Amino acid sequence: MAIRRQDILAAAQRILSEYGLADLTMRRLAAELDVQPGALYWHVPNKQALLAELADDLLARVPEPSSRRRWDRQLTQLATDLRTTLLGQRDGAEVVSASRASSLDTSHLGKRIVEIVQAGGHTHAHASASRDALLHFVIGYTFDEQSHALMAEHGAAPARFGDSDAAYAAALSVVIAGVRAPTAGRAAPRPAG
Structure with a gap:
């Protein structure tokens, strides 16, 4: 199943809300979306960029x-x-x-x-x-x-x-x-x- 940028941000938001920033890792995010971690990097280059989007x-x-x-x-x-x-x-x-x-x-x-x-x-x-x-x-x-x-x-x-x-x-x-x-x-x- 192909993931979209919006899917990544929504899953990151869920992890952040439920577990906090310390538990928001790219590996955990990939597991939440049931994809390999590398699939995330097509949409978000790194965790800092992900945090910037969440902050915005x-x-x-x-x-x-x-x-x-x-x-x-x-x-x-x-x-x-x-x-x-x-x-x-x-x-x-x-x-x-x-x-x-x-x-x-x-x-x-x-x-x-x-x-x-x-x-x-x-x-x-x-x-x-x-x-x-x-x-x-x-x-x-x-x-x-x-x-x-x-x-x-x-x-x-x-x-x-x-x-x-x-x-x-x-x-x-x-x-x-x-x-x-x-x-x-x-x-x-x-x-x-």
């Missing part, structure tokens, strides 16, 4: 913030929705992080962040730095949440108490304040001497 699919689920809102509120909404989307997928933050590290992702989310920040009157350089800071913050924060939850589930770490959404919102407000700040993105003054 995940990031495409992040809703577009309302353009009626002020630019910084759009950023807050986008970052909140990104976290929610990542938390909705087992190991979602790790998948997106791996994809970004390999520079194989093709998501337009970063471009959208730059556009929103520039609409707030900031330079392209500031908007690009803001994109990097915001994405690293959200992905890293969520990666920590998902990793800790898995460790707690297996008894390797104590459960966290408190309102995780409120803690995230407070930390995000600090990042957004940095993006909003007029001095952000400028070189620090050199010390005298």
